[in-house]
Amino acid sequence: MNSAAGTSPHPQTVAQPVSRKRGITERYRLFLYALPFLVLVFVFSYMPLYGWIYSLYNYRPGFKLSDTPFVGLQWFRSIFANPTQTQEVLRVMKNTVAMSALGILTSVLPVAFAILLSEIRSMRFKKTVQILTTLPNFISWVLVYAIAFMMFNVDNGLINKLMIELGLQDRGFNYLANDSHTWLAMILWATWKGLGWGAIMYIAAITGIDQEQYDAAKVDGAGRFRQMWNITVPGIMPTYFVLLLLSIANFINNGMEQYFVFQNPINKDHIEVLDLYVYNTGMLGTNFSFATAVSMLKSIISIGLLFFANRLSKWVRGESII
Amino acid sequence: MVQMKKKKALTASVAVLLAASLAACSGGNNNASPSAAPSGSASSGASASASGSSAPQRDAYKIDVFSMLSNFSGEQQGWFAKVVKDKFNLDLNIISSNLEGGGDVKFSAMMSAGNLGDLVVFGDDGQKYQDAIKAGMLLDWTQDGLLDKYGQNLTKYAPKAIEKNKVNFGGGSKVYGIGFEVGEGEGPSEGKDMTYNPNLRFDLYQKAGSPKITKMEDYLPVLKKMQELEPKSDSGKPTYAFSMWQDWDGNMMMNTKAWAGLNGFDEGDGFNPGGFTLISADKNEVQGVLDENGFYMRGLKLYFDANQMGLVDPDSMTQKFDDVVNKMTDGQLLFTWFPWLNTYNTPERLAEGKGFALVPFEEERTFSYGYNPYGGNRIWAIGAKAKHPERVLEFIDWLYSPEGTMVANYGPEGMAWKLEGGKPVLTDFGKQALPSNPTAVPDEFGGGTWKDGQNQINNSTLKLTSINPETGEPYDYTLWTSTLAQAPNKLEESWRAAMGGATSAKEYLLKNDMIAVNKQIFTGTAPEVISDELSQKQGQVAQVIKQYSWKMVFAKNEAEFDKLKKEMISKAKGLGYDDVYNWNKSQNEKVFEYRAK
Numbered sequence: 001m002n003s004a005a006g007t008s009p010h011p012q013t014v015a016q017p018v019s020r021k022r023g024i025t026e027r028y029r030l031f032l033y034a035l036p037f038l039v040l041v042f043v044f045s046y047m048p049l050y051g052w053i054y055s056l057y058n059y060r061p062g063f064k065l066s067d068t069p070f071v072g073l074q075w076f077r078s079i080f081a082n083p084t085q086t087q088e089v090l091r092v093m094k095n096t097v098a099m100s101a102l103g104i105l106t107s108v109l110p111v112a113f114a115i116l117l118s119e120i121r122s123m124r125f126k127k128t129v130q131i132l133t134t135l136p137n138f139i140s141w142v143l144v145y146a147i148a149f150m151m152f153n154v155d156n157g158l159i160n161k162l163m164i165e166l167g168l169q170d171r172g173f174n175y176l177a178n179d180s181h182t183w184l185a186m187i188l189w190a191t192w193k194g195l196g197w198g199a200i201m202y203i204a205a206i207t208g209i210d211q212e213q214y215d216a217a218k219v220d221g222a223g224r225f226r227q228m229w230n231i232t233v234p235g236i237m238p239t240y241f242v243l244l245l246l247s248i249a250n251f252i253n254n255g256m257e258q259y260f261v262f263q264n265p266i267n268k269d270h271i272e273v274l275d276l277y278v279y280n281t282g283m284l285g286t287n288f289s290f291a292t293a294v295s296m297l298k299s300i301i302s303i304g305l306l307f308f309a310n311r312l313s314k315w316v317r318g319e320s321i322i
Numbered sequence: 323m324v325q326m327k328k329k330k331a332l333t334a335s336v337a338v339l340l341a342a343s344l345a346a347c348s349g350g351n352n353n354a355s356p357s358a359a360p361s362g363s364a365s366s367g368a369s370a371s372a373s374g375s376s377a378p379q380r381d382a383y384k385i386d387v388f389s390m391l392s393n394f395s396g397e398q399q400g401w402f403a404k405v406v407k408d409k410f411n412l413d414l415n416i417i418s419s420n421l422e423g424g425g426d427v428k429f430s431a432m433m434s435a436g437n438l439g440d441l442v443v444f445g446d447d448g449q450k451y452q453d454a455i456k457a458g459m460l461l462d463w464t465q466d467g468l469l470d471k472y473g474q475n476l477t478k479y480a481p482k483a484i485e486k487n488k489v490n491f492g493g494g495s496k497v498y499g500i501g502f503e504v505g506e507g508e509g510p511s512e513g514k515d516m517t518y519n520p521n522l523r524f525d526l527y528q529k530a531g532s533p534k535i536t537k538m539e540d541y542l543p544v545l546k547k548m549q550e551l552e553p554k555s556d557s558g559k560p561t562y563a564f565s566m567w568q569d570w571d572g573n574m575m576m577n578t579k580a581w582a583g584l585n586g587f588d589e590g591d592g593f594n595p596g597g598f599t600l601i602s603a604d605k606n607e608v609q610g611v612l613d614e615n616g617f618y619m620r621g622l623k624l625y626f627d628a629n630q631m632g633l634v635d636p637d638s639m640t641q642k643f644d645d646v647v648n649k650m651t652d653g654q655l656l657f658t659w660f661p662w663l664n665t666y667n668t669p670e671r672l673a674e675g676k677g678f679a680l681v682p683f684e685e686e687r688t689f690s691y692g693y694n695p696y697g698g699n700r701i702w703a704i705g706a707k708a709k710h711p712e713r714v715l716e717f718i719d720w721l722y723s724p725e726g727t728m729v730a731n732y733g734p735e736g737m738a739w740k741l742e743g744g745k746p747v748l749t750d751f752g753k754q755a756l757p758s759n760p761t762a763v764p765d766e767f768g769g770g771t772w773k774d775g776q777n778q779i780n781n782s783t784l785k786l787t788s789i790n791p792e793t794g795e796p797y798d799y800t801l802w803t804s805t806l807a808q809a810p811n812k813l814e815e816s817w818r819a820a821m822g823g824a825t826s827a828k829e830y831l832l833k834n835d836m837i838a839v840n841k842q843i844f845t846g847t848a849p850e851v852i853s854d855e856l857s858q859k860q861g862q863v864a865q866v867i868k869q870y871s872w873k874m875v876f877a878k879n880e881a882e883f884d885k886l887k888k889e890m891i892s893k894a895k896g897l898g899y900d901d902v903y904n905w906n907k908s909q910n911e912k913v914f915e916y917r918a919k
Contacts, residue, residue: 058854062433062457069854078858084896085862154636155559172560174636177876264639265568265872280865286426287858 055292075293089294091269092277093301095183099273100251102187107247109191110198111240115232117199118206119224130203133196144193145261152176176262182270190258201243202236209235251305252298274298383713384413386439388432390450391700391780392418393569393643400775401733404768410717414441416778420569420643426450433459440708441718443781444701447491447501448595449851451701455491455498461704461711463497472715475723479784480504482844483697490848499704500718501697505785510690510837513787513798514826515661515680518583518688523656523666524679524817526551532820535683538581539624541657546631548656555653563657564628565635565650567643568872573597573864574611574618575871577638580659581621582609586687586838590699591913594849597860597906598867598899603689603838606914610903611867612891619887625875626883639872651760661827665773667813668759675812680827687838688831693785694842700781721783724792730777731786732756732799737767739799746793747804756799800826843916849909856905859898866893 024032055076058069080086113133120126136144151158154172163169213231222230256275263271272280274297282291387398398406398414406412417439419428429450432438438459444451454460463469469476469484476484483504487497505511520541526548533544545563555561566577572589573596579589582600587609589596600609600617609616628634635654637645649655651665658664658678667677691698702721704714720726728746732738738752748756755761755772763772786798795802806825810818824830831837852860870890877883 060433060453060854061430062436062453062459082896082898084893088862088897149640153640171632172636174640177636177639265869266639266876268869281862283423283427283430284861284865286430287861288430290858 052292052296055289055296057289059288059292061286061288071289075290078290079293088277089297092272092274093297095270096252096254096273098183099186100254102183103190103254104244104247104251106187106191107198107240107244110195111202111236113195114199114202114206114236115228118203118232119228130196130199134200135196136193137197139193141193141257141261144189144258148176148189148262177264177266179267179270182267186258186262186271189262201239205236205239206232245309248305248309249302252301380411380713382411382413383710384415385441385708385714385717386417386705387414387441387443387779388417388419388428388439388705389443389779389781390419390429390445391443392416392778393420393780394418394778395421398778400770401737401763401768401772402730402775402777404775405729405734406717409720410713412713412717414779424569433457437707438705440705440711440714441779442499442701442703442705443779444499444703446590446595447499447699447701448849449857451499451703452491452848452851454703459706460498461706461708462492463704463715464492464495468712468715469497472712473719475719475726476500479724480697480722482695486696486844489846499701500722501694502700502702502782503691503694503785504697504722504783505693505788506695507693507785507788509692510828510832510839511693511785511787512690512828513796514800514828516688516690516828516831516837517662518580518659519661519680519827519831520584520682520686521658521661521664521678522681523548523552523677524681524813525676526656527681528816528820535681537685538584538620538683539627540683542624542628542631542633545628545633545656549633552656555649557652559649559652559654561654561656562635562649563633563655564625564638565641565646565655566625566638567641567646568639568868569642571868573860574867575622575875577659578618578621578625578871578875581624582617583689584659584683584686585617586689587617588689588840591910592691592694592840592842593699593845593913593916594906594909595699597852597909598863598903599906599910601910601913603692603840605838606911606917608907608910610907612894612899622871622874622887623883626877629875630879634875636876639876662757665758669754669811672811672813675816677813679813679817680821680830682831682834682836686831686836688836690837690839692839692842693788696842696844702781702783718783724784724790724797727784727786727797728790730783731797733772734767737763738772741793742804744793745795745804746790746799746802748799748802752799841917843913843919845916852902852905856898856902860902862897863894863899863902866890866897 054065056070056072057065058071059065060068078085079089117126117130120129139147150156152160152175154160154174157172157175159175160169160172163173164171209231213235214227217227217231252274254273254275256273256279259271259273259276260279263276274295278291278295281294282288394416395418396416397403398416403414406414417428417432419426422428423431429438433454436459438454442454442460444454461468463473473484480500483500484497486501487499488494491498503511510516520538522541522545527544529551530544530547533540533547535541535544541563549561549563552561564577566575568575570576574589579600582588586603586605587600587607588603589600591601598611600611602608609618611618613619625634635641635649646655647663647665650658650663653666655666661678661680664678671677702718704711704718708714721730728735728739732752735741737749738755739746739748741747751761751764755763758773758776760771760773763770763775768775784797787796787801789795790797799805818825821830824833828837867890870886870893874883874886874890877886
C-alpha cells in the first residue's frame with residue numbers, strides 16, 4: 001500500500017498548477033485526493049460489518065463459516081429469552097455507560113490543566129511538567145498495570161510496605177483485588193495516563209488567542225484570574241466543544257485494554273464494559289457467535305446516540321449535523 | 323498523449339492502492355479457511371524428500387510446540403534443549419496457552435489461522451481435539467506409512483494407546499494422536515507420592531504437637547499454630563497456608579477442586595472431558611459442583627475460614643503458578659495439596675529435618691488415576707502443516723521409548739543418573755538436583771540450572787511408575803532399588819517414625835485404605851461432544867462459578883459469604899447450570915456402565 005501511494009503522481013499534479021487546464025477537472029481531482037481515505041474508511045469501518053454474519057451461525061474457529069450450522073436469530077433471542085442473561089447484559093451496559101459518562105465529566109480536567117500550565121512563567125518548569133504528564137500516554141496499559149502491580153502488590157508493594165511501616169495497616173492488603181470504587185479507580189488511572197496528552201490541544205488553542213486581548217484586559221485592570229476566566233476560557237471553548245462532541249460519538253467505545261488488564265474476579269462485576277464482555281464471552285468462553293450478537297448492541301446504541309446528538313444540535317444551534 | 327498517460331498512471335495507481343488494501347483484508351480470510359487437502363500433499367512431498375536425507379547430520383529444524391499444558395513460553399533452554407538438539411537437531415519453540423491469553427484464546431486464534439504448530443499437546447481429548455481433527459488441523463500418522471516407519475517405539479510400548487486413538491477418534495483407520503501416561507499394572511499408578519496429597523511442613527507440624535486431624539477442616543487450627551511458629555520465610559516474607567493461582571481454572575476454581583481430589587472425586591471420569599460434575603474414582607457417585615454439601619462448596623467454605631484466620635495468601639488472585647512455585651521454594655508456604663508442587667525439600671533442608679511430608683486426615687480418600695494402557699486424555703499430536711512431520715513423529719516416538727522416557731525426565735545418562743550393573747543409580751548431581759532444584763548444570767550438558775532446563779512441554783508419555791524393560795526397575799527414580807536403599811534423611815526418619823514405619827506416602831495410604839483408584843475403561847467410541855447450545859451455557863456458567871468462588875474465599879464476613887453463595891447459585895442456575903449438569907451426569911453414568919463390565 002505504501003509503495004502504491006509513493007508512486008502516485010499526486011505531488012507532481014500539485015506542483016504544477018498548469019495541470020488544471022490539462023485534463024482532470026477540479027472535482028475529480030478533489031475526489032481522487034479523498035479516495036485513499038475513503039478506501040480506508042471502507043476497509044476499516046464497513047468491511048468489518050461483514051463479520052456480523054457470524055452471529056447467525058454456530059461458528060467454531062477452524063471451520064469455514066459455510067461448514068457450520070446456520071441458526072438464524074437464536075443468539076439474539078438468547079440475550080433476551082433468559083432473565084439472568086438479560087441482567088448480565090444490562091450490568092455490562094451500566095458499566096459501559098457509567099465509565100463513559102465519568103470520562104466525559106472528567107474531560108474538563110485537561111482544560112483546567114492546560115490553562116494552569118499556560119500561566120506558569122518559568123519556561124523550564126512548564127516544559128518539564130508538560131513532558132512528564134504527556135509521557136504516560138505513550139505507555140501501554142499492560143505496563144501501566146505492571147506499575148500498578150509493583151506499587152500495590154501485597155508482599156513487595158510500595159504502598160503496602162509504607163502503610164505497614166507507618167503502622168496504618170497490620171498486614172498486607174491486596175488493593176488490586178478490591179471492588180470498592182472500581183469506576184473511580186479506573187477513571188483515575190485513565191486521567192493519570194491521558195491528562196497531559198489531552199491538554200496539548202488546549203495549549204495550542206491558548207497560544208492562538210490574540211495577545212492584545214490580554215493587554216487590553218490588563219489596561220482595564222483585570223487580574224490574572226479575571227483574564228483566565230474572561231479571555232482564556234472563552235477562547236478555548238470552541239475547541240472544547242468539538243472534542244466533547246467527538247467523545248460523545250465515541251461514548252460506547254471506551255475500549256477494553258485498560259479494563260482487561262485490571263480485571264479480576266473481585267472487581268469484574270463493575271469493570272466489565274461491553275468490549276471486555278464481548279472478549280470474555282467470545283474468546284475466553286469460546287462463543288464467537290453469541291459475542292458477535294452482543295457486540296452488535298454497540299452499533300444500535302451508537303446510532304441512537306447519533307440521533308440524540310443531532311437532535312440536541314438542532315435544538316441548541318438550530319442546525320443539524322446530518 | 324502525455325495527458326492520457328498521466329491519467330492512466332493515476333487510475334492505475336489508485337487501482338493498485340485499492341487492490342492492495344483489499345488484498346490485505348482478504349488475506350486473513352484465505353488463511354482462515356482450513357486447507358486440509360493442500361497441506362496433506364505438501365507434507366507427503368516433504369516426507370519423501372526427507373526420508374532420503376535422514377543421515378545423522380540433518381538441517382536444524384525449529385518446531386512450534388503448542389502446549390495447552392505448559393507453564394513456560396519461549397524456546398526450550400538448558401540441558402533438555404541440548405539433548406533434543408544433539409539427537410534430533412530440533413529446537414523447541416514452546417507456545418503456552420496458559421500464559422498467552424489463558425483459556426482457549428490461543429487455541430481459537432491458532433485454529434482461525436489454520437495452523438496449530440508442529441507439535442500439539444491437548445489438555446484433554448474433548449471438543450478441541452475433535453474439532454482440530456474435523457477441521458483438518460492434525461496430521462494422520464498412518465499417512466504414507468509414517469507410523470510404521472518412524473513409530474516403532476510407539477507401536478512397541480503403547481500399542482493399546484494407538485489402537486484406542488484409531489478406534490475412538492480415527493474412524494478405525496487413522497491415528498491423530500496418542501494419550502499420555504501409558505502403562506500397565508494394578509492398583510494405584512502413582513510413585514511414592516500421590517497426585518493429590520495433603521502435605522504439610524512436617525517439622526512445624528511436629529513442633530505444633532502433631533494434633534490429630536479427622537476431617538479436612540481440622541487442618542486450619544493446626545496450620546494457624548504452624549504459622550505462629552514460623553511467621554516469616556527464609557527471605558523474611560510472611561508465611562501462608564494456602565497460596566493459590568488462577569491460571570489453571572477451567573470450569574471451576576482448580577485449587578478448590580483439589581479438596582474433591584483428596585476425597586476421591588475428580589472433575590473427569592477418566593473418559594469424558596470435565597464439566598460441572600465431580601465423579602468418584604471407584605464408586606458410582608456423582609456430585610454437582612454447586613451441591614450444598616458437595617466437596618467443592620466445602621472447599622470454598624474452608625478457604626473462606628482460612629482467609630478469616632489470615633492463612634490465605636492475599637496475592638492468590640493476582641499471581642500465576644510460577645509465583646507460587648517461587649514462594650514454595652522460599653518457604654512461604656506451609657501446606658500443599660500436591661506433592662509435585664513441593665520445591666521446598668532441598669537436600670540441605672532435608673538434612674536439617676525441615677520439609678514437606680504427608681499429614682493425612684482420617685477421612686481422606688486420595689484420588690488415584692490408576693494404570694491406563696490406553697493412555698490418558700492428554701494428547702500428543704502433530705500439526706497438519708508441519709514441514710517435516712516425520713521428524714516430529716520421530717521425536718514423539720523417542721519420548722515413548724524407555725531411553726526417551728529416562729532422558730526426558732532425568733537427563734542424559736551420566737549426568738543425574740548412571741547405570742551400575744544394569745541398574746539405575748543417582749549420581750551426586752542427581753541427588754542434589756532432583757526433583758527440580760536450581761542446581762547448576764555442567765557446561766558439557768548444556769549449562770544453566772537443572773530446574774530451568776527441564777522439559778517444559780509438560781506432558782508425559784510412558785507412566786513413570788511402570789517398569790523400564792531395559793533396567794527391570796520403574797522409571798521413577800524414587801522407586802529405584804538404589805534410591806530406596808539410601809539412608810533416610812532426617813525428615814524421612816522422623817516422618818517414618820511418626821507414621822508407624824511406612825516408607826512412603828503411597829505405602830501409608832494403601833495400608834490404611836485411603837486411596838480411591840479410578841478404573842480405566844475402553845469404549846471403542848469417542849467421548850460424546852457437547853451441543854453448541856450447552857457449550858455456550860457451560861462457558862458462561864463457568865465464568866460465574868470461577869468469579870464467585872474467588873469472591874467467596876475473600877468475602878469480608880460470613881454474611882457476605884452466604885450472600886455471594888446465594889448469588890452464585892441463582893446466577894449459575896439462571897444461565898443454565900442444571901442443563902449442563904444433567905448432561906454431564908448422563909455421560910458419567912454411561913461410564914459407570916462400562917466400569918461394571
